[in-house]
Amino acid sequence: MIDPNIPQEIAQTIVDPYAYQDGDRVDQAFATLRRDIPLGVAQPKGFEPFWVVTKHKDILHIERNNELFHNGDKATTLVDVNTDTAVREMMGGSPHLVRSLVQMDNPDHKNYRGITADQFMPQELKALETRVRAIAKSFVDHMEELGRKNDGQCDFAKDVAFLYPLHVVMELLGVPQADEPKMLKLTQELFGAADPELNRTGEERGDPKKALEALSGTVAEFIEYFTTITEDRRATPRKDIASVIANGKIDGEPLGVLEAMSYYIIVATAGHDTTSATTAGTMWELAKSPEKFARAKAEPKLVPLIVEESIRWTTPVKHFMRSATQDTEVGGQEIKKGDWMMLCYPSGNRDEDVFDDPFDFKVDRQPNRHIAFGHGAHICLGQHLARMEMRALWEELLPRLEHVELNGDPQRMVANFVCGPKSVPIKFKMA
Numbered sequence: 001m002i003d004p005n006i007p008q009e010i011a012q013t014i015v016d017p018y019a020y021q022d023g024d025r026v027d028q029a030f031a032t033l034r035r036d037i038p039l040g041v042a043q044p045k046g047f048e049p050f051w052v053v054t055k056h057k058d059i060l061h062i063e064r065n066n067e068l069f070h071n072g073d074k075a076t077t078l079v080d081v082n083t084d085t086a087v088r089e090m091m092g093g094s095p096h097l098v099r100s101l102v103q104m105d106n107p108d109h110k111n112y113r114g115i116t117a118d119q120f121m122p123q124e125l126k127a128l129e130t131r132v133r134a135i136a137k138s139f140v141d142h143m144e145e146l147g148r149k150n151d152g153q154c155d156f157a158k159d160v161a162f163l164y165p166l167h168v169v170m171e172l173l174g175v176p177q178a179d180e181p182k183m184l185k186l187t188q189e190l191f192g193a194a195d196p197e198l199n200r201t202g203e204e205r206g207d208p209k210k211a212l213e214a215l216s217g218t219v220a221e222f223i224e225y226f227t228t229i230t231e232d233r234r235a236t237p238r239k240d241i242a243s244v245i246a247n248g249k250i251d252g253e254p255l256g257v258l259e260a261m262s263y264y265i266i267v268a269t270a271g272h273d274t275t276s277a278t279t280a281g282t283m284w285e286l287a288k289s290p291e292k293f294a295r296a297k298a299e300p301k302l303v304p305l306i307v308e309e310s311i312r313w314t315t316p317v318k319h320f321m322r323s324a325t326q327d328t329e330v331g332g333q334e335i336k337k338g339d340w341m342m343l344c345y346p347s348g349n350r351d352e353d354v355f356d357d358p359f360d361f362k363v364d365r366q367p368n369r370h371i372a373f374g375h376g377a378h379i380c381l382g383q384h385l386a387r388m389e390m391r392a393l394w395e396e397l398l399p400r401l402e403h404v405e406l407n408g409d410p411q412r413m414v415a416n417f418v419c420g421p422k423s424v425p426i427k428f429k430m431a
Contacts, residue, residue, distance in 0.1 A: 226268075
């Protein structure tokens with residue numbers, strides 16, 4: 001049996017938000033673990049020990065066994081001991097600031113997921129495709145106008161990728177367009193809590209207590225906003241997801257306040273941020289490789305493959321945590337009841353046993369068995385919408401985009417949970 005103890009330097013790297021901003025540093029750490037300690041125990045300073053799951057097959061095994069590995073018993077994202085203690089004190093013993101689908105296990109997970117499941121199924125989304133494509137075209141028009149005003153330059157992340165999925169999701173949710181900047185700001189505060197350019201404190205590696213207070217303030221602002229939305233939709237239901245949540249029932253009873261507010265928050269944040277990150281990541285790769293851009297432009301049939309590869313390549317959600325409900329074995333290691341486990345999705349999506357040349361962005365990769373959306377019962381609710389949005393944008397943009405190149409150094413967020421590009425400066429020419 002392999003010694004499961006992970007060297008301290010690697011353990012510190014895989015929890016370091018700045019390692020994910022760097023990209024290469026965390027990729028190298030995971031590659032070392034896949035080779036030498038594919039399932040090992042990390043104990044970074046200030047953290048409870050946890051298993052680090054780096055192999056594709058082991059992540060799938062855990063994702064498939066929802067009764068054996070729970071989401072909600074411990075923190076669902078990586079937090080240090082002090083933060084975990086403070087959250088439990090704040091939330092009456094619960095390790096969760098919010099209680100969305102991500103923090104639930106069955107039967108709650110199945111029941112709450114069922115409230116909006118139909119809205120995100122392919123057959124239901126097909127009716128929205130014309131509208132999504134119209135929104136995509138409007139953002140391509142917007143990009144062309146920016147090019148005319150700014151000598152063929154823009155920041156694709158900030159000017160297009162952040163705003164397009166945001167608008168689609170907010171329209172589905174029922175948030176007025178005038179409030180979209182507020183939703184973007186709060187989303188970036190939530191997922192960019194470690195990033196001094198995005199968080200509420202403006203601090204780099206700030207005091208954990210202040211960071212938690214800032215994060216709690218962001219959640220409170222979301223709750224205040226969606227409490228008003230709930231009151232409005234209960235009085236006057238509309239054809240939007242906010243009305244579905246506001247009037248949803250479990251066993252004949254309205255959703256709990258925390259659960260309803262958390263439902264809004266996950267749709268209003270994860271519903272667009274991960275698609276935005278993936279879209280920006282695609283442009284980053286195409287803009288730095290003339291050959292790949294030329295092929296993507298010349299072969300429209302590749303767009304669905306490019307979408308899947310961009311999801312694998314960017315893998316915006318870097319991890320989720322699970323905890324074992326009983327003694328078991330994974331990857332040849334003995335797992336004890338209560339053990340905390342970090343599912344490392346970017347590592348699984350670079351697994352050399354599953355992907356040929358995993359560190360190459362291939363516009364024609366087939367097959368592409370990525371796990372960026374998760375797997376099993378907790379697979380991303382919005383996966384089909386995300387694919388539709390990205391496919392529509394690239395099908396509208398590529399025929400009109402004659403040339404593109406990087407116009408500076410792209411940057412990623414400082415974050416170890418949800419992390420993607422926050423700036424992709426490009427110089428381009430439209431047809």
